[in-house]
Amino acid sequence: MKPAQIQAFFTTLATANPQPQTELEFASVFELLAAVLLSAQATDVSVNKATRHLFLVANTPQKMLDLGLEGLEGYIKTIGLYHSKAKHLLQTCQMLINQHGGQVPRTREALEALPGVGRKTANVVLNVAFGEPTMAVDTHIFRVSNRTGLAPGKTPLAVEQALLKRVPQAFLTDAHHWLILHGRYVCQARTPRCWECAVAPYCDFKPKTLEG
Structure with missing residues (x-):
């Protein structure tokens, strides 16, 4: 071309x-990060169905951690690879609290250091949340x-x-x-x-x- x-x-x-706009539903940068992490090898429709209920009770890293592994899995078990995604999401939440004051970092390097976050996920967050090209x-x-x-x-x-x-x-x-x-x-x-x-x-x- x-x-x-x-x-x-x-x-x-x-x-x-x-x-x-992205078809993933979110109301904060953290929700966006969680939704994109969960969307790997899954449809946006399936992720939205799960996160509509999940984000009502856990819309911050600490609230997500408070659910525990079994609690989180109960909300996302309809999403493919939910077991490994739940572990990665909880590990990411812990890192956000320990290293970033509970906030989603704005650099590619810091995003890609989060469990379950690869280059594609980092690119979505950088673009959708922070307006980077x-x-x-x-x-x-x-x-x-x-x-x-x-x-x-x-x-x-x-x-x-x-x-x-x-x-x-x-x-x-x-x-x-x-x-x-x-x-x-x-x-x-x-x-x-x-x-x-x-x-x-x-x-x-x-x-x-x-x-x-």
Whole structure:
């Protein structure tokens, strides 16, 4: 995809959805961190169903710790990998209290030092909570970036670095939301919905799929 096509690609997505948001539900930076940690290899829908009840009783690191492992697992057992996620979340809560005064840190290094928090999770928190122009490359962004020719790469990190170079500055802060939503609802894995894709004219994907 050439620079003029990339500009048109994001202009189109921005016009359709000027203020894209994560579909995870949260009311604080801590809730966001917890929700993103729980969302690994799980859908946002399944995480939201669990956290709607969880955050009513545990919306701070200390309250989460007070639940204990069994108590926390009771709230999140409908989420995949809930046992290891519960342990990681409680360990993270302890670190937030011990090392960060109960607050979520604002640096990548400190975020990635938290149990269960990898680069992708750190990128989501940095972007959504603190407005930094990061790219949290999940399966949707990886697929869209390669399929469209926007930012091809063999690994999530390679795609992330390519996106940061190729996405115009004006779109950087919101780009990962647009790409996730586009991959989730339009540029789907098995059958991309090219017939209803507003950015199809700028896309390198040749075997465009037809409705039917």
